[in-house]
Amino acid sequence: MSPPLRPIPLFLLILGLIVALPRSGVAQDGWPGDWQTYWSVGEAFVLLEQRGETVYGTYQPGDGRVTGITQDGVLRGTWQEADESGSFIFVLAQDGQSFAGRFGSGDWWNGHRAGIAQQQRPDWWSGATPQAKLRSILAAGNDAQYHGREGQVRWIEPLLSYDGPEGDSSDRDRRRRTLWHILDISTFRLWDAPVPPPEAEPGTELTYDIGPAGAGATYQLVFRLDDTNLWQLVLPPGPNLQADLARLIAARGYKTLDELEKARAGSPRMVMMDFILGTADWDGAGGARALRALDLDHVPRQLRRAEGALMADYLKRTIDRIGYVYWQEIPDDPARPLPYTFYRHPLGKIIIAPTDIKDEDGRLVERLWRFSRDTMEALPALYEALERMPIAPGLTAPPPLSQYFATRRAVLARADGLQRRVLGLELWQWIGLAAYLLAMSGVLALARRAARALGSGRGPMAAHLAQMGAPAGLLMAALLFLDASERLGLTLRAFGPVSALSAILLIFAVAALAYRAVSLVHGALMVRAVQTSAYTDEIVLSLAQGLLKLLVVIGAVIACADVAGLPYEGVLTGLGIGGVAVAFAARETVANIIGGAILLSDRPFRKGDMIEAAGTLAVIETVGLRSTRLRTMDNTLMIMPNAQLSDQVITNWDNRQRRKVQMLIGLTFDTPRDRLERFVARLMEVYCHQPDADTEDVTIGVVSLGPQSVDIELWGHFKVVTYEAQVAAQQALILDILSLAKEMHVSFAFPTRTVHLAAAPPATGQEDVPA
Structure with a gap:
């Protein structure tokens, strides 16, 4: 049996559990707000308010009403639309952003919070003419469909009337959705909508034929003047609308609406949509989406984000002054043979043009529609011509997308007179350019002074650190120059190469700093390496230094070529051919380096070993990348190339165990x-x-x-x-x-010689007498 919990720990445990439990008053936002709801056969936009436990509101379409009582996030109530009514139950999610519900009949009814809808009638809402009616429907539908403001659909219902048998709300909802699909897959000009005669009487009907671009099939919109002198768009019965939609889809060569939607994804309309919707979420995923709509092939890849932001800023601000963009006025046919001209001005055009991507055999792989390069080059002049034009009704001034427009707005807000243009630039740009040049000069001077101060110190490390001063100063100056080109907008004009020049300067500064850093690290490690008896550290450090410096140089060359727009494959090929030529011209040096690598791998001796090579007895002093220094027995310094030493028979007298x-x-x-x-x-x-x-x-x-x-x-x-x-x-x-x-008592022998003297020979004339 486990012992009972102590009172204080038990109290703390219960308190922690209570704190950890979700509290509806904190985690939930309650029922008030705008809700996009849907059920199995329809949908509605619901606006709810709450007083105490009572929740009430309205929904569109259908002009219905809801009322109920909420308790602990559960709403029970009734709905009423014309002569129909019923009960429902909603259960709010813990985060307060959605609910799950059910009708009293058993069908599900779910929803989520929608973008705040306009409570008052929008300025663009009008039924005075068929053109105004159609513009209002497109504005509300595009807002709901593409801008995520689902609540705007509530303003469509008052603009419509229904022919045929009067159906329920689900029937009307199906008709509205079918009509929207017909409008959305069609391409037409609002200015071509019929103009009513001044003497039009209630009941007068006007027609307008619309249809998909390049399909040859049309659908006839019918506008009818009601008793309040407002024009209504008449919706035929649902089956007729469905048949017309299927006919238009088939005219485009597709069987279903989904197939058509996928096919028109690469059309001029989608390019415009990607750009405008992408700029609305520039700091998120929308930035990349908007940049894909621009032809930036002429801009180096490393500069496309900065250059693209400036071009996107120019383009968005220009389009906002041209007028409100209705997607349905832009063709959505990706097979369109000619570019689409969105805007024409004496100073330039805004064109969405195709780019054909082909394989090696010349076969078409992909066709990309983008804002053309000519458009990008004309944008500064177009914006300058339209800058004083007010933004189109229904739009708000966009936030800056680039450093240039952010800086320009901040400067002109304090000194509007600096906007005057002199020699191609505005006054504030000239002032900023002078300030940046002064800052760059100060940074370079400070770097030189720091290098001299470090160079006056003692020791090799001080000398290496002094050599880092110039590259560090150059790097800071390059960063300032790059920032100046972005903030001052020195691109898209006569200063086009400025961005590439600033990037190349930055690459050169980084490469120089890395090159000197390799020397600094090599010197520090070599000081420790020479204190060891193994020569392998010195060879490895020398080889590593050479390879790293070579990689730094090659990387800088490739990066500069990429920024300049040169294909890196050709640069690599040129470096390879040049490397072969250099290797052939310096083959002895290469052979010595390879010999050093062989000595590194075989390790036939160590520093300080006595070896015999080529008939010479000597002591190893140092082994370098190209040659080896030896000290002979008579204290003579001998330098032998590594290629020769590695080919010799080497006798290591010190590499013996006994x-x-x-x-x-x-x-x-x-x-x-x-x-x-x-x-x-x-x-x-x-x-x-x-x-x-x-x-x-x-x-x-x-x-x-x-x-x-x-x-x-x-x-x-x-x-x-x-x-x-x-x-x-x-x-x-x-x-x-x-x-x-x-x-x-033994004696060591030493060299001796024993001399035996023979007797004198007998006198002359005497003979020996034999015995």
Whole structure:
């Protein structure tokens, strides 16, 4: 049985659970607001208000009313439309942004919060003429369909009348949606709508034929003047509308509306829509959407965001002054053979033109409709001509998309007189350009002063740090220049190359800084590397420095070529061919570098080792990327190219685990045998007692009778590595041997010569008498 919880921890646990539970008063926004609702066979826009627990409101279309009581986020009530009524229940979601509901009949009725609809009749709403009527329907429908302001559909219902049998709200809703699809897939000019005669009487009807672009099929809109002298758009029965919609879709060559929607995605209309809707969400995903609508192929890829923002700003502000854009006035046929001219002015045109993307065989892969390059070049002049034109009714001044327009708005808000243009630029631009140039000069001067101050210090690191001053100053100046080109709008005019120049300057500054940084890091690491006995660190550092610097140079060249609009494939090919030529011209240097890499991989010696190569005995001092420095026994410096050294037979005298000792000890011939045998046995003991002697691999014994001595050979090894240790061990052994000889009273033979004198020859004339 578990022990009971203490009172205080239990209280804290309960309090934490209570705090963690969602509270309807905080997490929910309540029922008041605008709601887009839908059920299985229709939809409606509901406006709700709340007083205490009572919720009431209206919905369109249908001019219906709802009322109910809410408790803990659950709304129970009734709806009423004309002679129809029923009950419902809504359950508000925890976040207060949607609800799930059900009619009393059992059908579902759900909804979500919509964009705040205009509570008062919009300025563009009018039924005075068929043209005004059609404009009002398109404005409300486009707002709801494409701008996310679903509440605007409420203003469509008063503009319509229904022919045929009077249906319920679901029937009217289906008719409205079908009519909207017919309007949306058609291309027509509002100015072509019929103009009513001044003497028109109630009941007068006017017609206007519309239809999809390039299809040849049409649908006849019927406008009827009602008793209040307002024109109504007449909707025929639902089956007739459905048949007309299917006929128009078939005329475009498609079976369903979904197929047609997918097919017209790359049309001039969708390009305009992508641009305008994309600029509304510029800082989000809309920015990329808007830029895709512009032909920026002539702008380097790295500059397209900045350049594209400026072009988009010019274009959006120009379009807003031209007039309100109704999507249905722009053709939506992607197979249109000719470019679409949206606007024409003596200073230029706004054109949406196709770009054919073909494969290597010349076959068409894709056709992209975009605002043309000529449009991009004409935008500054067009905007200058239209700048004083008020923004079209129904639109608001857009926020700046580029640094240029943001800066311009801030400056002119304080000094409007600086807008006067001089030599192609406005006064505030000239002032800003002078300020930027002054700041760049100050940064460069400060960098030079800092470099001189660091250069006056001692040590290699101070020198390396001093070399970083100039690239750092150049980088800061390049950043200022790039910022100036964006904020001052020095592009799209005679200053077109300014952006590319600023980007190239920035690339050069970054490359120079990286190049010097590689040298700085290499110098710092090399200081530590020379203090070690391994030469591999130095070779690796030298190779790494060379490769990194080469990569920095190649990367800078490719980046500059990309900014300049040159294909990087050609640049890489040129670098490859140039590299082959340089390698052939400097093949000896390349061979030495490869030799250094071979020495790095094989590691036949270390720094300080004594080696023998090409018949020369020398000590390794340093191993570089191209050559190796050696010090001979007579203290002569010898520099050998790595290519030659790696091809030699190298004997490393220091790379041994033990060193051989070999002696020939000569005793005099008059040494007795027994003493000679005891000397050999004691000699073995003396050797084995040496601290560095290898007792497992030794041979001692009489090997020969020399010209002057009895020769005893000692052949063994000392477990030492360096030559100095070998000399010390061998000295100790020799001294012990001398002591042993003195102790045993044996003498070392030394070179002697015995002379035998023969008797004098007999006198002349005497003969030896035989015995």
